[in-house]
Amino acid sequence: MNAADGLLTLGRWTSDRARIxxxxxxxxxxxxxxxxxxxxxxxEALADRLRAGGYRPGDVIATLTGNTVDHxxxxxxxxxxxxxxxxISWRLQPGEIAGQLDLLRPALFVxxxxxxxxxxxxxxxxxxxxxxxxxxxxxxxxxxxxxAGAGVPxxxxxxxxxxxxxxxxxxxxxxxxxxxxxxxxxxxxxxxANCHWTNESLGRAMSFSDRDTVLAMMPQYHxxxxxxxxxxxxxxxxxxxxxxxxxxxxxxxxxxxxxxTAVMGVPTNYYLMAQHPExxxxxLSSLRVAVTGGGPAPLPLLRMWHDRGVDLTxxxxxxxxxxxxxxxxxxxxxxxxxSVGYPYPFVEVALRTDDGRIETGAGVGEILVxxxxxxxxxxxxxxxxxxxFVDGWLRTGDRGERxxxxxxxxxxxxxxxxxSGGESVSPVEIEAVLLEHPDIAExxxxxxxDEQWGERAIAWVVPRSGTRVDxxxxxxxxxxxxxxxxxxxEVVLVDRIPRSPADKPLxxxxxxxxxxxxxxxxxxxxxxxx
Numbered sequence: 001m002n003a004a005d006g007l008l009t010l011g012r013w014t015s016d017r018a019r020i021x022x023x024x025x026x027x028x029x030x031x032x033x034x035x036x037x038x039x040x041x042x043x044e045a046l047a048d049r050l051r052a053g054g055y056r057p058g059d060v061i062a063t064l065t066g067n068t069v070d071h072x073x074x075x076x077x078x079x080x081x082x083x084x085x086x087x088i089s090w091r092l093q094p095g096e097i098a099g100q101l102d103l104l105r106p107a108l109f110v111x112x113x114x115x116x117x118x119x120x121x122x123x124x125x126x127x128x129x130x131x132x133x134x135x136x137x138x139x140x141x142x143x144x145x146x147x148a149g150a151g152v153p154x155x156x157x158x159x160x161x162x163x164x165x166x167x168x169x170x171x172x173x174x175x176x177x178x179x180x181x182x183x184x185x186x187x188x189x190x191x192x193a194n195c196h197w198t199n200e201s202l203g204r205a206m207s208f209s210d211r212d213t214v215l216a217m218m219p220q221y222h223x224x225x226x227x228x229x230x231x232x233x234x235x236x237x238x239x240x241x242x243x244x245x246x247x248x249x250x251x252x253x254x255x256x257x258x259x260x261t262a263v264m265g266v267p268t269n270y271y272l273m274a275q276h277p278e279x280x281x282x283x284l285s286s287l288r289v290a291v292t293g294g295g296p297a298p299l300p301l302l303r304m305w306h307d308r309g310v311d312l313t314x315x316x317x318x319x320x321x322x323x324x325x326x327x328x329x330x331x332x333x334x335x336x337x338x339s340v341g342y343p344y345p346f347v348e349v350a351l352r353t354d355d356g357r358i359e360t361g362a363g364v365g366e367i368l369v370x371x372x373x374x375x376x377x378x379x380x381x382x383x384x385x386x387x388x389f390v391d392g393w394l395r396t397g398d399r400g401e402r403x404x405x406x407x408x409x410x411x412x413x414x415x416x417x418x419x420s421g422g423e424s425v426s427p428v429e430i431e432a433v434l435l436e437h438p439d440i441a442e443x444x445x446x447x448x449x450d451e452q453w454g455e456r457a458i459a460w461v462v463p464r465s466g467t468r469v470d471x472x473x474x475x476x477x478x479x480x481x482x483x484x485x486x487x488x489x490e491v492v493l494v495d496r497i498p499r500s501p502a503d504k505p506l507x508x509x510x511x512x513x514x515x516x517x518x519x520x521x522x523x524x525x526x527x528x529x530x
Contacts, residue, residue: 008169008196011047011080013235014040021210021237028258029069029242036237039073046077046141053145056164057082057171058153060104060379062130064088064097064119065112067220067242070140072234074110075174075226077141079192082167084154086175086187087221089501090115097122100177101130103187104379107151108133110140154189154379169193175379176223176319187379188223188319198322198373199232201344205327206289208262210237213286215263217243217251222502223319224294228264248272252282262289266503267297270312274304275441284310291315291327295504296410296428298435302337316340316410318396320388322373325349325396326408339407347371350393351402358391366414367400368393399426416507418447418455423485425457427507430478430486434459437477439467444497444505445488448514459488460510462497469493 014036017026022037034042055061061083065071071087078085086104088097101109101122109130111119116134123132131146154172174190202208214233218224233240241258243251246265252273254260270292273279290305293315305312311333317323326349328341343349350358351365358368374394377385388395399411411417412426419425427445434443442462447455459478463469471491478487492514498506 006166006168009079009167009171009192010173010195010231011043011076011167013079013231014043014076017234017237024210024237025239026234027069027072027240027242029067030244032069034069039069039076039234042073042139042141043076043080046073047080049141049145050077050081050083051164054148055081055083055107055145056148056153057167058084058156059107059148060084060086060151060154060172060175061108061110062086062088062101062104062106063110064090064115064122065110065135065220066090066114066244067216067225068112068244069242070112070135071220072230072240073140079173080167082156082165082171084172084175084189086177087225088177089219089221090118091501094118094121095125098125100185100187101126102128103177103185104175105152106130107148107153108146110135152380167192169196170376172376172379174223174226177221178319186381186384189376189379190223190227190322191376194322194373194375195227195231197346197371198227198324199235201346201371201373202228202324203232203236204345206232206262208232208236208238212236212238212261213241213258214238215241215243215251215254215258215260217246217263217265217269219245219501222294223317223323224264224266227322228291228293228315228317228324229262246272248276249278252276252278255287256283259286261286263287264291264293266294267292267301268499268503270297270305271301274301279308284308289330293317293323294502296432297338298432299338300436302333306334306337314338314340316367316398316408318369318398320375320394320396321347321369321371322375324373325367325369328407336407339409341408342406343408347373349402349408351400352390352393352395358393362402362404362406364401364411365399367396367398367408367410369396370394416446418457420447420450420455420457420485421453423483425455425486427457430457430459430482430488433478433481434461434474434488436481437469437474439464439469440474441465442497444507444510446507446511446514448511450489456490457486457488458490458492458511458514460492460494460497462494 017036018040026036027034109132176188178186214229216230290312313328313333315327317325348370350368353365412428430445441464444460450456474491
């Protein structure tokens with residue numbers, strides 16, 4: 001078998017399920033059920049319309065939509081026609097969306113009606129005109145499709161991308177836009193083969209089957225909205241329950257109502273559900289798989305769910321790896337809480353030490369990933385693609401520690417680690433400690449310039465509703481649990497922590513605001529010396 005065979009293409013998945021068990025419920029979207037036969041028929045009809053309109057392998061279709069069955073129909077239509085789907089976050093501002101459209105150079109821009117004003121505003125700001133289609137209430141497969149001609153196709157294997165040919169395993173399928181927390185946004189190119197292998201590894205580790213009912217609460221502009229449970233659910237013939245735009249109370253009701261067996265979310269999702277008044281009264285007994293990723297989960301949060309009988313466990317991944325890299329087995333969720341576990345099947349993990357050595361055993365260093373799910377590259381950016389790899393390994397930019405048993409623990413983003421008095425300081429470690437304070441709901445920590453120490457730690461704190469928290473109590477809490485050089489020198493009380501579309505704290509935004517608003521002080525500041 002080679003990449004041209006098309007045996008791993010995802011367009012086969014709905015066809016296979018329709019043939020095996022077509023009357024089975026595939027998706028529940030706001031109470032409306034879609035069977036596997038209906039899903040495949042709709043995807044085939046839309047794929048035919050796109051082909052007839054002149055769309056060919058390498059063409060990109062950008063979207064702006066919430067979690068909907070129409071979006072899933074479009075995904076599988078793209079898979080069948082050899083097109084690449086590029087979902088854009090509806091949380092962004094018009095100028096940001098315009099920048100991503102300029103990066104993607106799509107042949108078509110599809111928007112849900114509720115986001116149409118935002119889409120049109122962004123469209124007006126783009127460097128090149130992008131044809132815009134607005135979804136109504138009639139189903140995406142019935143919407144008029146303008147003829148192809150706009151956009152710049154991605155580089156695709158197998159000759160002229162404009163020539164009709166069967167879909168290949170190495171054709172681009174999904175373009176995931178990075179959050180931009182490390183600089184300019186990039187578009188991660190995931191091929192059919194990438195998506196196949198990440199779901200194959202996930203399925204083997206989680207033992208998914210047609211008996212599973214999965215709650216999809218990750219947004220469909222996020223890689224987890226596709227490749228962490230949803231697409232696997234379709235592949236094995238389970239039922240996918242869509243949570244349109246995350247609401248903690250509604251998510252809890254859906255788990256109980258549909259007897260959900262598996263769910264994945266970021267720590268913020270689980271925190272908001274745990275804080276909801278119905279959390280203690282919701283029947284969670286059907287859940288056998290509950291995974292959190294997208295950032296470190298504080299131990300108090302994991303314990304909240306463990307106390308409710310749910311073995312919430314942590315995984316690790318990134319868009320460039322499609323995203324599944326490691327996960328802690330459910331059996332170890334309580335005994336090794338805080339670890340992100342072992343590599344999935346078909347995934348290799350190494351550590352790059354500070355002196356550049358690549359180690360495959362225990363140790364500390366930058367996490368490197370290798371395997372068939374790792375991205376094809378960044379769209380239209382060969383320089384960034386080349387910089388993302390070292391000796392055939394994907395560089396994650398995350399610093400980790402692996403123990404003698406092979407379990408991985410995330411220390412922090414390399415670019416978020418700062419140096420204070422010659423010591424490396426991890427914001428994530430400090431944040432985890434501060435979140436154990438009973439009056440703190442959210443926290444972000446960053447390093448700001450300091451004349452004496454080089455950089456000093458600042459904590460931005462959101463107090464828990466109905467409580468009062470002061471800087472002295474926060475610093476005292478940290479001082480009792482952390483080395484002195486890690487204790488925040490100042491505490492800033494805020495109403496909210498700015499976050500990326502992937503719910504990661506925007507530490508550098510907070511740091512920039514702080515530096516702009518205050519003069520850097522020469523002394524160590526609040527918190528004393530060392």
